[in-house]
Amino acid sequence: MKFSMVSGDVLKLECGALVVGIPAGGLTPTAEALDKASEGAVSRWIEAGDIHPCVGKVAVFRDFPGCKAERVVLQYYVTFWAAYFSLFSLSA
Numbered sequence: 001m002k003f004s005m006v007s008g009d010v011l012k013l014e015c016g017a018l019v020v021g022i023p024a025g026g027l028t029p030t031a032e033a034l035d036k037a038s039e040g041a042v043s044r045w046i047e048a049g050d051i052h053p054c055v056g057k058v059a060v061f062r063d064f065p066g067c068k069a070e071r072v073v074l075q076y077y078v079t080f081w082a083a084y085f086s087l088f089s090l091s092a
Contacts, residue, residue, distance in 0.1 A: 009033075010030050010033055010034070010067070010069075011033060011034075011037055011066055011067050011068065012068060013067075013068060013069055014068045014069065015069050015070070016069070016070050016071065017060075017069065017070065017071040017072075017073050018067065018069035018071070018072050018073065019073040019075065020034060020072065020073065020074055020075070021075050021076075021077055022042070022046070022051060022074055022075065022076045022077070023076075023077055024076070024077070027042065027043075031074075034064065034066075034067065034072065034074075037064075037065055037066025037067060038064065038065040038066060039065070041065065042074070045059065045074075046076070051074050051076045052076055057075075057076075058073050058074065058075045059073070059074045059075075060072070060073050060074075061073075061074070
């Protein structure tokens with residue numbers, strides 16, 4: 001398996017799998033590009049709970065609208081500080 005990090009227009013990238021992180025509380029520029037290409041599908045999936053902050057969970061999509069990658073893998077994540085303050089506010 002070959003891994004590489006690239007920059008540029010992810011919608012034009014031809015690859016086996018495009019892995020995109022989605023942080024809690026917003027979208028990265030890459031996730032925003034995918035959301036726009038899919039007419040808001042990424043945002044809808046997050047709102048519906050299809051993409052959620054569980055360790056080790058990913059959402060894999062084939063034939064992603066507007067994207068040339070064979071698969072798009074979306075990983076929702078929470079940063080360390082967001083998790084820390086979330087726990088802190090729960091215990092206070």
